[in-house]
Ligand SMILES: Nc1ncnc2c1ncn2[C@@H]1O[C@H](COP(=O)(O)OP(=O)(O)OP(=O)(O)O)[C@@H](O)[C@H]1O
C-alpha cells in the first residue's frame with residue numbers, strides 16, 4: 001500500500017537548516033495500522049505531512065521515495081496531486097476547531113469538500129453521503145445542520161474523521177487526533193478509527209507522543225528521535241523485545257496494571273535542539289548505555305530480526321539495514 005524509502009525532509013529557516021526527517025523508511029499494508037511515536041519536535045508531523053506532499057514552506061523533501069499503490073507520488077503531475085489529497089490520503093489533526101469554520105454548518109463543510117473534488121456530485125447526493133459518514137462515526141445525521149460550537153470536543157473530532165472519510169481514501173494519517181480529549185473519549189476515537197479501518201480496508205497511520213495509545217492498536221511502530229527513526233518493528237516485538245534505549249525508556253514510563261510494584265521512570269533530559277545536534281548518536285546525552293564511541297560516531301540503522309530495525313551500536317555485527 002505505502003512504501004517510504006530513505007525519506008529526508010528539511011526546513012531551510014533563517015537560523016539554519018533543520019533536517020526534521022532524515023533517512024526514514026517504512027512500509028504499511030492495506031488495512032494495517034502504523035504508529036509513529038516520539039517526543040515533541042522529533043519530526044512526526046513533518047513525516048506525516050510529507051506523505052501528502054503537504055510540508056509547509058520553508059520545508060521540502062530533499063531525498064527519498066514515497067510509493068503509494070505502486071506510484072511514486074514525488075513524480076505526480078499537478079492534476080494527479082489533487083486526486084491524491086482527500087481521495088488517496090486524508091488527514092485528521094489534533095484540534096478540530098482550527099479546521100472547522102465556526103460560521104459554517106457541518107453539512108456545508110462536507111458539501112464543499114466533496115464537490116471541490118467531485119464537481120459532478122449534486123448537493124442532494126453530497127448530503128446523503130455526509131449523513132452516511134456521520135452515522136458511521138456515531139453522530140446523528142440531523143447534526144448536519146449544527147454549527148461546530150454546538151458539538152462537544154469528541155463529537156467534533158468524530159466529524160473530522162467523517163470528513164476525512166468523505167472521499168473514500170485508502171490511507172488516513174491521524175496526527176495526535178486525541179491529544180485535546182479526555183482519556184475515555186481518546187480511547188473511543190481510536191476505537192472508531194480502528195472500526196473504520198476494518199470496515200473499509202483503510203490503512204491507518206497514527207501519530208502520537210504517547211506510545212501506550214498505539215501499542216495495542218498498531219501492527220507496526222516507528223519510533224522517532226530527533227529526526228531519525230531509532231526503532232521500527234512489529235508492535236508485539238516493540239513491547240516484548242524493545243531494543244533501543246529510547247524505546248525502552250518510553251515503555252518504562254507507561255503504567256502497567258499487571259505489575260504490582262512497578263517503578264515508573266521518565267527519560268531524563270530532553271531532546272536536542274535540531275539546529276545544534278550532538279555529535280555522534282543523537283540520543284547519547286540521555287542514554288545510560290552510552291560509550292565513548294557513541295559520542296563520536298553516528299550509529300547506523302541495523303536489522304536485528306526479520307522486521308526489526310534499530311539505530312544503536314549495541315546491535316552492530318547484525319546485518320546492516
Ligand atoms: N514550518 C517550519 N519551519 C521551520 N522549522 C520547522 C517547521 N515546522 C517544523 N519545524 C521543525 O522541524 C522539527 C520537527 O517538527 P515536527 O512538527 O515535525 O515535530 P513533531 O514530532 O510533530 O512535534 P510535536 O510532537 O510537537 O507535534 C522541529 O525541530 C521543528 O522546530
Ligand SMILES: [Mg+2]
Pocket residue numbers: 044045046175
Ligand atoms: Mg506534531
